[in-house]
Amino acid sequence: MPPFLSGRFWRAVFTRTRGERLWAGHRRASGGPGCRWDALAGADVLRAEPDRFGGISVPLERFRALDRLDAASFQKVLQAAIQQWRSEGRIAVWLHIPILQSQFIAPAASLGFCFHHAESDSSTLTLWLGEGPSRLPGYATHQVGVAGAVFDENTRKILVVQDRNKLKNMWKFPGGLSEPGEDIGDTAVREVFEETGIKSEFRSLLSIRQQHTNPGAFGKSDMYIICRLKPYSFTINFCQRECLRCEWMDLHDLVKTENTTPITSRVARLLLYGYREGFDKIDFTVEELPAVYTGLFYKLYHKELPENYRTMIGMD
Numbered sequence: 285m286p287p288f289l290s291g292r293f294w295r296a297v298f299t300r301t302r303g304e305r306l307w308a309g310h311r312r313a314s315g316g317p318g319c320r321w322d323a324l325a326g327a328d329v330l331r332a333e334p335d336r337f338g339g340i341s342v343p344l345e346r347f348r349a350l351d352r353l354d355a356a357s358f359q360k361v362l363q364a365a366i367q368q369w370r371s372e373g374r375i376a377v378w379l380h381i382p383i384l385q386s387q388f389i390a391p392a393a394s395l396g397f398c399f400h401h402a403e404s405d406s407s408t409l410t411l412w413l414g415e416g417p418s419r420l421p422g423y424a425t426h427q428v429g430v431a432g433a434v435f436d437e438n439t440r441k442i443l444v445v446q447d448r449n450k451l452k453n454m455w456k457f458p459g460g461l462s463e464p465g466e467d468i469g470d471t472a473v474r475e476v477f478e479e480t481g482i483k484s485e486f487r488s489l490l491s492i493r494q495q496h497t498n499p500g501a502f503g504k505s506d507m508y509i510i511c512r513l514k515p516y517s518f519t520i521n522f523c524q525r526e527c528l529r530c531e532w533m534d535l536h537d538l539v540k541t542e543n544t545t546p547i548t549s550r551v552a553r554l555l556l557y558g559y560r561e562g563f564d565k566i567d568f569t570v571e572e573l574p575a576v577y578t579g580l581f582y583k584l585y586h587k588e589l590p591e592n593y594r595t596m597i598g599m600d
């Protein structure tokens with residue numbers, strides 16, 4: 285077992301700093317016998333976990349003894365720990381702080397830690413200890429929005445909406461932000477149903493727009509994906525909160541109208557081409573495949589190889 289995983293390392297940290305009367309302030313604050321060093325030197329103390337890159341991960345929620353530490357004492361313990369990690373050649377520290385232990389954020393920051401990211405119930409701070417500038421990966425860079433171009437091949441009609449909260453009322457495809465863990469096609473189908481009441485199924489991916497420092501993305505970049513969907517219900521019951529208008533429009537009319545966004549206009553032209561020449565000319569279809577290392581599955585979107593080419597190279 286690596287030394288920092290056992291209680292021995294932390295016992296050493298506490299022993300080294302014992303003379304500084306780390307707990308004095310706290311003893312005054314609570315006065316309880318539970319504040320003794322020995323209580324912190326057992327298996328319950330900070331258990332750091334090494335990662336495969338040479339860093340170390342410290343999930344504070346595991347250390348019940350910290351509940352009895354004040355911020356100043358925590359800072360001293362952490363400082364001693366950092367010294368130890370440096371001497372061991374660790375390249376980085378990942379400090380995971382539950383929201384209810386947020387009093388430890390400021391002491392960590394004063395030792396050089398920065399926010400890496402926050403979720404609803406915890407934050408993660410990092411400290412680079414390696415040579416040169418930090419090589420730690422950043423957190424999320426984009427939000428993902430998905431729209432559904434719901435096209436009825438029998439009537440040549442396409443489903444379009446106008447947003448309620450926009451300064452200009454332009455026709456666009458219904459859509460919205462993807463939820464964590466949600467497939468692109470599922471977002472398109474869900475958003476279309478929520479905004480218009482139309483049920484549909486995923487057919488393909490048609491276009492991707494990337495825009496940086498998007499005002500609606502909290503300063504992050506925005507990835508906006510448009511999917512081709514096939515409808516299987518046709519009665520519109522649109523969301524009054526989000527949409528001002530919703531209708532089935534002839535695809536020709538959408539191609540010609542000026543009252544639309546450049547993205548919608550281009551995708552409408554693409555759809556018209558696919559309708560006339562075959563959707564295989566414009567579709568990125570989806571395939572589910574097993575991930576090599578993780579045992580998970582992923583979705584791969586790509587153009588399909590033409591049938592005659594597949595036969596020629598013996599793929600079938």
Ligand SMILES: [Mg+2]
Pocket residue numbers: 458459460461475479526
């Ligand atoms: Mg929306």
